[in-house]
Amino acid sequence: MRIILLSSFFLVYLSLFSVAQERSFFAIEGTVRSESGEGLPATIIVHELGKGTAADLEGNFRIDGLNPGNYHLHVTHLGYKALTKTIRITTEDLQLDLRLEESAITLQSLTIEANPFKNGPVEQSQSIEVVDREFMEKNNSGTFANALEKLPGISTINTGVGISKPVIRGMSFNRIMVNDRGIKQEGQQWGADHGLEIDPFDVDRVEVVKGPASLIYGSDGMSGVINISPAPFPREGNIQGHLINSYRTNNAMRSHSAMVEGNKNDFVFKGRVTLQDFQDYRVPADRFVYAGFELPVYDNRLKNTAGKERHFSLMTGWRKNWGKSTLTVSRFQQKAGIFTGAVGIPNSYNLRHNGDYGDIEFPRQDNTHLKVISNTTIQLKENWLELDLGYQRNERMEQSLPHIHGVGPTPEGNLALALYLNTFTANARLNYHINPKHQSIIGFQSSLMDNRFGGFEFLLPAFRSLNAGLFYFHEYRWTNNLIVNAGLRLDGARHVIQSHEQPVYDQSLNPTGETVQRNPDIDRDFFNISGATGFSWILNEHNNFKLNLGSSFRIPTPIELATNGIHHGNFRHEIGDADLKSERSYQADLNFTHSLDKLLFGISPFIAYYQDYIYLAPTGRFSTLSGASTLWEYRQNNALFAGAELKFQWAPIQGIQFSLAGEYIYNQNLDTRLPLPLTPPASVLSSIEYSLPKTLWFIANSYFYLEYRQVAAQNRVDRNERTTGGYGLLQAGLGWEIPLGSKAWKIQISGQNLLDTYYFNHLSRYRLLNLPEQGRNINFNLKIPFQLKSN
Structure with missing residues (x-):
């Protein structure tokens, strides 16, 4: 394990050294509009950097300081379906004209990031439910797991009030993986009387992957994975x-x-x-x-x-x-x-x-x-x-x-x-x-x-x-x-x-x-x-x-x-x-x-x-x-x-x-x-x-x-x-x-x-x-x- 950790830190050092050699920065700019052409003050986030901005009332936006490369943009606005777009910056600034489709269904304004390729919800092949902080606060029942029960296919094993564990499609314990910021939560998850040691107020975004997920996440993802993701960085x-x-x-x-x-x-x-x-x-x-x-x-x-x-x-x-x-x-x-x-x-x-x-x-x-x-x-x-x-x-x-x-x-x-x-x-x-x-x-x-x-x-x-x-x-x-x-x-x-x-x-x-x-x-x-x-x-x-x-x-x-x-x-x-x-x-x-x-x-x-x-x-x-x-x-x-x-x-x-x-x-x-x-x-x-x-x-x-x-x-x-x-x-x-x-x-x-x-x-x-x-x-x-x- 020490060798693994040292190797990881060495990779970080080499990578930082290599990217430091190239300093040509570019920008993304454009407009976010509805299908009828109305400008929207949407939120635009560059996924890989946690960096973003809010468009003005006419829908115009600009994000500076980007290296050449491939990025994933997450575009959201209340009342519209979320948009995920893969972009590529080469040797000049990138101009975008983004259109959002109107939707009265609230959860459609949320993006899906659990897909490993970071593309949109229709591109990934698994069933994924995503909820945000507003959902967690609205349904908070004292524990993190109980707040997820309103999603189809999710239930909980309870011991009293303060202890609960999630169940996905009838399976729990070591057949469900809970990832907190990319790290598998390791407690005594084999016991029904051992709750998840997760602060329910410290959860900004949850994505529930239902079905076989062992390929990407490991053997404990046999029935599903619960990904806890941090919120985007503040401006x-x-x-x-x-x-x-x-x-x-x-x-x-x-x-x-x-x-x-x-x-x-x-x-x-x-x-x-x-x-x-x-x-x-x-x-x-x-x-x-x-x-x-x-x-x-x-x-x-x-x-x-x-x-x-x-x-x-x-x-x-x-x-x-x-x-x-x-x-x-x-x-x-x-x-x-x-x-x-x-x-x-x-x-x-x-x-x-x-x-x-x-x-x-x-x-x-x-x-x-x-x-x-x-x-x-x-x-x-x-x-x-x-x-x-x-x-x-x-x-x-x-x-x-x-x-x-x-x-x-x-x-x-x-x-x-x-x-x-x-x-x-x-x-x-x-x-x-x-x-x-x-x-x-x-x-x-x-x-x-x-x-x-x-x-x-x-x-x-x-x-x-x-x-x-x-x-x-x-x-x-x-x-x-x-x-x-x-x-x-x-x-x-x-x-x-x-x-x-x-x-x-x-x-x-x-x-x-x-x-x-x-x-x-x-x-x-x-x-x-x-x-x-x-x-x-x-x-x-x-x-x-x-x-x-x-x-x-x-x-x-x-x-x-x-x-x-x-x-x-x-x-x-x-x-x-x-x-x-x-x-x-x-x-x-x-x-x-x-x-x-x-x-x-x-x-x-x-x-x-x-x-x-x-x-x-x-x-x-x-x-x-x-x-x-x-x-x-x-x-x-x-x-x-x-x-x-x-x-x-x-x-x-x-x-x-x-x-x-x-x-x-x-x-x-x-x-x-x-x-x-x-x-x-x-x-x-x-x-x-x-x-x-x-x-x-x-x-x-x-x-x-x-x-x-x-x-x-x-x-x-x-x-x-x-x-x-x-x-x-x-x-x-x-x-x-x-x-x-x-x-x-x-x-x-x-x-x-x-x-x-x-x-x-x-x-x-x-x-x-x-x-x-x-x-x-x-x-x-x-x-x-x-x-x-x-x-």
């Missing part, structure tokens, strides 16, 4: 920021986030601090049944589900004519209670509140995630080199009382389980422009993970894992309306896992001097070849048909190979299998989109065959370990996944928009002929939104929306897995802006589960205790922008 000479304050009634969650960013002589910086505190949350129930006993829910609050979070991030860097480079340091810290009944056996006494709903008692979890990320983009004549380097330190500690687990006091005190994961990452991509019809990407990715553990319990052994991959991806514009791509990837990995010997205690909880082996030494090597191909057929300006085919793989993780312990947050004893093989999948993903200025219709059917699919299955047996529940084990069978997503948006008149997002997932274990566990049920989200750009002189950009989500019952379950009934949830929200000088304060009010519905989420961990989901919740949000300096 030269500007220093600005905002304050966000929000309150949620259900658990008295108070959130405060402050951000400031600036650009002086192309030196850029951005800093953010976020504080969140929340109390025990309310459920629409006063009792629940566990192991045949009826137990109380005092004051309709789940005891010890309070928590607090403290996050910060700092980005600094510079932008030059040869490219850009940034360094980002962030720290996520969360302290959250675990429902008292989740560890040991719940009883009426330990479920009673102590009078303080915000008190975080035992059991609880303390999570800290430190990230240091370096992103560099360098121009090499007509080509671009991207380098991403990262270091992550993930610390997860579970605190609880030793007697609950049936073991005596130990030197670790109340530390039941600690996991310390260090990850080093180095990625490089060369975007090679061959000619206007051909372009390619050569990429290299590598990571080194080192995990250690502590505490008086055992779940996951110490291990070291090295992964490296090399890929080639090519795009060919066969005709102006048919774009074809194909690629090949080679990957290798090695897991070195240490054995663990557990002391044996007698009936008086005294050590006997004997030990029992919880897992053996494991030293495994893996090698895989994968490939993908696809095309985008632009039938005409309103219809687009896409096909993506891929053969993906996934290497078994150390948790799947070697775990043997009680996973309290999941209420089960989990056992790994040291002989697991790599998964192999064969996937087909279709997408058809019909787009008009007032209507958008899209359907995305998919099917996948998985060879040696790894999954965690209930055995129906109880664990022999003290304080444990049922026994679950990792198994491997062939499986079939199929389903579809539907998206419909219609704006019949100005200011009114109807939306519908539906999803259905079918899977089958081809060996047992039973469904796979933890499959999301079918659901449909319907909504209507009414908005006005101007209401009164002191109120602008007001809107009101009403949503209803209907979720079907899930009766297709694995053996020994519980079914769940269907339910419907009503949500609503409104917002408006108050202009104050050159800025406007933004006020948003929204409500979830407005009817206080009693229901069970099939993917929620607490449903295993027969505990319903969160009751009625009203959110209040105030955003105050400010300008410290302007050019």
Whole structure:
């Protein structure tokens, strides 16, 4: 890994030296107009440099200081479809006449950058959903993953309120890759009770790639990828920021986030601090049944589900004519209670509140995630080199009382389980422009993970894992309306896992001097070849048909190979299998989109065959370990996944928009002929939104929306897995802006589960205790922008 890092820095030095030899700068200038010829004050961004400008009221713009080479322009303006255009600067300034197509569908004004070739949304062959900061703020429910649930094909696995993980097309954990600024987020993503350590206020742009994405991103992109991208750099000479304050009634969650960013002589910086505190949350129930006993829910609050979070991030860097480079340091810290009944056996006494709903008692979890990320983009004549380097330190500690687990006091005190994961990452991509019809990407990715553990319990052994991959991806514009791509990837990995010997205690909880082996030494090597191909057929300006085919793989993780312990947050004893093989999948993903200025219709059917699919299955047996529940084990069978997503948006008149997002997932274990566990049920989200750009002189950009989500019952379950009934949830929200000088304060009010519905989420961990989901919740949000300096 040190060699990889040194080589990457050496490449950066050589590249900077080479581009420093050539200093002939040119400009892009032109006009952005509507189809009728009206000038538009659109935003124009040069993607590779994060550099841009806003056109004037007549649509005129100019961007100076560009080297000869190839660039991608992103042009956006509210009320119009986004435009992405590939341009080439040779030996003179470039003149452009850009035309935007009118659209009443809001999300069509957003560009797609997740496509590796940076071209427009119709050119790429995969299904990609993109949302911006406005969407995240409007749908913020306390966690990053929950804000994405309104996208078709996306759901979440929840543990209480503050912990959630995304699910794409029925898959989660290590089959979904979350990339933060080009670096794969490495935490304890194999556990449903481990949330994503992402500050929801520190997300400016999210792109969800659905379907096989292993070729570009690696084996964990088998089901999809969530890309978190930074916002464009602020304009030269500007220093600005905002304050966000929000309150949620259900658990008295108070959130405060402050951000400031600036650009002086192309030196850029951005800093953010976020504080969140929340109390025990309310459920629409006063009792629940566990192991045949009826137990109380005092004051309709789940005891010890309070928590607090403290996050910060700092980005600094510079932008030059040869490219850009940034360094980002962030720290996520969360302290959250675990429902008292989740560890040991719940009883009426330990479920009673102590009078303080915000008190975080035992059991609880303390999570800290430190990230240091370096992103560099360098121009090499007509080509671009991207380098991403990262270091992550993930610390997860579970605190609880030793007697609950049936073991005596130990030197670790109340530390039941600690996991310390260090990850080093180095990625490089060369975007090679061959000619206007051909372009390619050569990429290299590598990571080194080192995990250690502590505490008086055992779940996951110490291990070291090295992964490296090399890929080639090519795009060919066969005709102006048919774009074809194909690629090949080679990957290798090695897991070195240490054995663990557990002391044996007698009936008086005294050590006997004997030990029992919880897992053996494991030293495994893996090698895989994968490939993908696809095309985008632009039938005409309103219809687009896409096909993506891929053969993906996934290497078994150390948790799947070697775990043997009680996973309290999941209420089960989990056992790994040291002989697991790599998964192999064969996937087909279709997408058809019909787009008009007032209507958008899209359907995305998919099917996948998985060879040696790894999954965690209930055995129906109880664990022999003290304080444990049922026994679950990792198994491997062939499986079939199929389903579809539907998206419909219609704006019949100005200011009114109807939306519908539906999803259905079918899977089958081809060996047992039973469904796979933890499959999301079918659901449909319907909504209507009414908005006005101007209401009164002191109120602008007001809107009101009403949503209803209907979720079907899930009766297709694995053996020994519980079914769940269907339910419907009503949500609503409104917002408006108050202009104050050159800025406007933004006020948003929204409500979830407005009817206080009693229901069970099939993917929620607490449903295993027969505990319903969160009751009625009203959110209040105030955003105050400010300008410290302007050019």
